[in-house]
Each structure stands twice: as structure tokens, then as C-alpha cells.
Amino acid sequence: MLLNLLTGIPVMLVCLLFQAIFVALCLRQYARFRQRHEVLGRPLQQIVLLALVMLLAMLGNFLQMAAWAGLFVLLGEFADFATALYHSGVNFATLGYGDIVMSERWRLLGALEAANGILMFGVSTSMMTAALTDLIRHGKSGPSGEP
Template identity: 60%
Template structure:
């Protein structure tokens, strides 16, 4: 159990930092867009919101990849593709159970699931913040 924590906690911290980087890229992108145009076209708004969502998704996919890499290094999977599948299912807290870690490393899957649910929450908060601001500005333009 101690080895699980000694590997899992630093991995979780690394993922938190990675997500913070993606948030740090996403929100300034949105704020720059917001500040440099008085009236926003629908196409530009869709593009910027899509970029914010893609950056958040990319951050989550990169974290799944880091966990998958750890599982391959630990010898849990022979292929990165299989490890990535397991990681994606675990990170998203789906837990199909068709692929599991050996008893020695099972606690890592719980740590990844906790990491994933937290990071999907952060991603949702960023996207909701940007979308809420778009709606607020749209209503202001309509004079409501």
C-alpha cells in the first residue's frame, strides 16, 4: 500500500499541475477574446469556446496518458494502448471491470479515479465559467 501512495500521490500532483497549466492557457485565451471585441460574432464565439473545451479535454487526455505510462512502466500492461484504455475508463470513473490492475497496484486505480473526477470537475468549471460569461454578454447586447 505504501508504494501505491508513494507513486500515486506524486502522479496526482503532476496531473494537478498539468491541469492548472491547461486552465492557465484556456482562461487567458478566453479573456483576451472577450476584451478585444465589443461585439462578438457567433462564429468567433463558437471557435473560442471550442478551443477552451479542447484545451480542457487535451489536459484530461494527457493525464490519462501519464497514468497509462505509469502502468506500463510498472509492468501492468504489455501495450500502451491497453493501458490507455484502462486509464481512460478509470479516470472517467466508469470502472467497467473488464481490465483490472494486479492486487499489488490496485490502489493506484482508486487514486487515478479520484484524480479524474476532480479534473473533470475543474474542466467543467472552466467551461461553465466561459459559457456563462458568453450568455451574460449576449443578454446585455439584447438589452435585457
Template identity: 60%
Template sequence: MLSELLVGLPVMLICLALQAGFATLCMSFYLRYNRRHNGASGFLRSSLLLSMVMLTMLLSNFLQMALWAVLFRLLGEFDSASAALYFSGVTFATLGYGDVVLSPEWRLLGPLEAANGILMFGVSTAVMTAAVMDVLKRNLAAQRLEQRQAE
């Protein structure tokens, strides 16, 4: 059990740092983009901006799944990269099909990755929700301004 924690916890920390970096990068780009365009947001601009946020956070989650898959390959748990990535994706997303499992020696890594995945999807959801709420707020403000100008 101790060896599983000593192997799994550093990977979790790397994933936390990766997610924090992607979230910061994403929010920085989002804020810079809004400043550059004075907060103006039409349908296409809003859609592209939200798509960028979602794709960035999904990329971060995928990279973390790949990192766990690399660990499983290094430990000799899977013969192919695709099997390791499949197991990692199912575990990270907490689907837990059970058709592919880790050996008893390393089985605690599964729950560690699942806990990591829950946390990272939560962070991704928070970043995306903040972006959606900001776009909604900006669009409502623009509509109110248009209504006032029309009166």
C-alpha cells in the same frame, strides 16, 4: 499500500499542476480574445471560443490519462500502450468496466486515478461553465443594446 501511495500521489500532483496550467492558459486566452474583440460575440465567434475552451480542457484530461497510462506501463501492468490507455481512460472517467484490472500489488492506483479524474473533470466543467455563462451574458447584453437602439 505505502508504495502505491508513494508512486500514485506524485502523478496526482503532476496532473493537478497540468490541469491548473491548462485552465489558466485557457482562461487567459479567453480573456485576451474578449479584450481584443471588445467583447463582441456573434454566433460563429462564440461557437469557436467555446469550442476552443472545451477542446483545451479535453486535451488536458487526455494528457493526464496518458500520464497514468505511462505509469502503468513503467510498472509492467500492461503489455501494450493501448491497453494501458484504455484502462486509464476507463478509470479516469470513473466508468470502471472491470474487464481490465491492475495486479493486487498496484490495485490502489486505480482508485487514486479515479479520484484524480473526478476532480479534473470537475475543474474542466467549471472552466467550461464559466465560459458558457460569460458568452451568454455578453450575448444578452448585446441583444439588450440592440433593442434599446431600435427603440
């Protein structure tokens, strides 16, 4: 168990770094877009902005799945990256299909990845909620900022 923790915690820290980078990138790009487009009343602008935030969030989550998959391949749990990535995605999204399992020695890493994934999806969801709330609050405003 200790070996699993010592192996998995550094990957979790890398994932936290990825998430922080993508959240900062999303929020920075969102703020820049909002500054350039004072009024976001047009539905197409709102859709594009939310889609970009979602895509960046998903890219960040996908990179985290890939980091875990890379670890699984390095540990010799899977012969190819595609299988490791599938297994990682199942863990990260907390689906738990069970069609592909890791060896008894490393299976606790799956639980660590699931804990990491549910936390990171929560952060992504909160970022999307913040963007959506901002659009609802400011999207119908006139140039003066009043409804």
C-alpha cells in the same frame, strides 16, 4: 497500500500541474479573445470560443490519462501503451468497466486515478461553466456593454 500512495501521489501532483497549466492557458486565451472581440453576439464566435475552451480542457485531461498510462506501463502492469491508456481512461472517467484489471499489488492506483479524474473533470466543467456564463452575460451586449 503505502507503496500505492507513494507511487500514485506524485502522478496526481503532475496531473494537478497539467490541469493548472491548461486552465491558465484556457482562461488567458479566452480573455484575449474577449478583449479583441468586444461584442460576442455572433453565434459563430461564441461556438468557436466555447469549442476551443472545451478542446483545450479535453487535451489537458487526455494528457493526464496518458501520464497515468505511462506509470502503468513503467510498473509492468500492461505490455503496451494503448492498453494502458484505455485502462487509464476508464479509471480517469470513473467508468469502471472491469474488462481489464491491474494486479492486486497495484490496483489501488486505479482508485487514486479515479479520484484524480473526477476532480479534474470537475475543474474542467467549472471552467466551461465560467466561460458559458460570461458569454451569456456579455454575448448579447451592445458596444456600450448595455443590453
